[in-house]
Amino acid sequence: MAEKMKVLAITGAKQTEIVEVNRPVPGPEQVLVRIDGTAICTWEQRVYMTGKFKMPFLGGHEVVGHVVELGSKVRTREFKPGDRVALSVINTCGTCYYCRRGEENLCVDSYANLSEDLGMNGPGGFAQYKVLPPSKIWKLRDDLPWVYGTFAEPLACVCNSVKKAGIRLGDDVVVIGGGIMGMFHMMVAKLSGARVIMSEIDESRRKLAEELGCDITFSPKEHDAVAYVRELTDGRGADVVFDTTVLPAVAAQAIDMAGKMGRVVMYSSVIPADPIPLDANALHGNEKVITGSVSPSIQSFDTAVRLLNKGLINPEKLLYGIYPMEKAVEAFEASIRPDTYRVVISFGEDR
Ligand SMILES: [Zn+2]
Ligand SMILES: [Zn+2]
Incomplete structure (x- = not known):
């Protein structure tokens, strides 16, 4: 039997x-x-x-x-x-x-x-x-707490996303949303040598982001998010924006807050799946790149496991x-x- x-x-x-x-x-x-x-x-x-x-x-x-x-x-x-x-x-x-x-x-x-x-x-x-x-x-490393292994897949999704953004040392990276995916984006962007700015409404999430190494956090309820990111980046806008939230309005903001040659990654699915207005001239004149990211590749899964095994991401x-x-x-x-x-x-x- x-x-x-x-x-x-x-x-x-x-x-x-x-x-x-x-x-x-x-x-x-x-x-x-x-x-x-x-x-x-x-x-x-x-x-x-x-x-x-x-x-x-x-x-x-x-x-x-x-x-x-x-x-x-x-x-x-x-x-x-x-x-x-x-x-x-x-x-x-x-x-x-x-x-x-x-x-x-x-x-x-x-x-x-x-x-x-x-x-x-x-x-x-x-x-x-x-x-x-x-x-x-x-x-997984023998002495790694077993439960850390459950984080390999979500972290791998984030590694795939971060790879698409092509972060350079010293870049200004904005992460929109401080849920688990926002936190992982922040942590991996920090490892990649960026200054990370997180936009998140919830104060306890902002606090946790700072504890985990985020450079700047702000609430989009207290600041105009696009204007504030420009202010923080000497008027340029962000080099990279990761949108980890589901709202179409935020997706539009993510594109607006990217500067010249800015890369915008739509990490989350958008609900409701409404189209957003797009200023084609702003893309043309600023050479912005808009892309998305979904699920992990085998390579990004491998990267995530290495980050966990070596204690680079906790x-x-x-x-x-x-x-x-x-x-x-x-x-x-x-x-x-x-x-x-x-x-x-x-x-x-x-x-
Ligand atoms: Zn998942
Ligand atoms: Zn296939």
């Missing part, structure tokens, strides 16, 4: 269920990982709140675990059974136009057939076990709490409160 495992599914708006399913068996070129914990990200929060997705939804893409078994043909020297690992669970087909160019985050099959084998939909990290090819698994202050899967509703409710950062659901019993 097949061995079983528990998974945590979302079955409707504000409804979760622990379901027993067959434990996956690794093929010869796959690795079986015992999942220790998985963080709740915006995707899972939205499905939890609205129930809008093909149900049952098996969420979870910010995953840490440890290796149980290598398939017979796995030849990696990077990890062995027992090692703590971070997982990249979103599909990358390896053969599409974008995968071949090393931009796996744009893979045309990213969200195809995720968790189909379990009769569910979604990335499948809210489970006790997962099988993946070795290329989607990164070893996510401790961005962790709100760890909840066992039996307390999933409490965990989801905590994760959607505006005053919390990451909430992790633990699936392990052998730590």
Whole structure:
């Protein structure tokens, strides 16, 4: 008889269920990982709140675990059974136009057939076990607190975004929004040698940003954000702007606050997806670059794991709490409160 495992599914708006399913068996070129914990990200929060997705939804893409078994043909020297690992669970087909160019985050099959084998939909990290090819698994330093591994994926998304911005030493970088993604953008921009200015309404978030090394913070309620950024940059405007908020009006401001040759990265999805006015002449005359960023490439995942393993990024202050899967509703409710950062659901019993 097949061995079983528990998974945590979302079955409707504000409804979760622990379901027993067959434990996956690794093929010869796959690795079986015992999942220790998985963080709740915006995707899972939205499905939890609205129930809008093909149900049952098996969420979870910010995953840490440890290796149980290598398939017979796995030849990696990077990890062995027992090692703590971070997982990249979103599909990358390896053969599409974008995968071949090393931009796996744009893979045309990213969200195809995720968790189909379990009769569910979604990335499948809210489970006790997962099988993946070795290329989607990164070893974490043995003495790193296990829960830090859940930050590899969100940090990897940010590393991809920061790469697109091409930060130079001494650049003025504006980060709009001080949620977890804003904080990671600030931290990675600081590591890249920038002066970082954060625009954030909430005072406690501004305080945390300063504690984590942000140079200047301000509230866009107290200052005209575009004028204030110009004032702080001797009238030039920012070299780089990362917009981590969802509002179309803020996206327009992000473009306005960039100076000549300024790079603007739309990091967040925009809700509602309303178009914004764009002054084509301002782009023409100032050579501004507007781009977006979504999901991590394999390279940015690798970068994120190195940053965590070497202690160059410490996510401790961005962790709100760890909840066992039996307390999933409490965990989801905590994760959607505006005053919390990451909430992790633990699936392990052998730590
Ligand atoms: Zn995420
Ligand atoms: Zn692909």
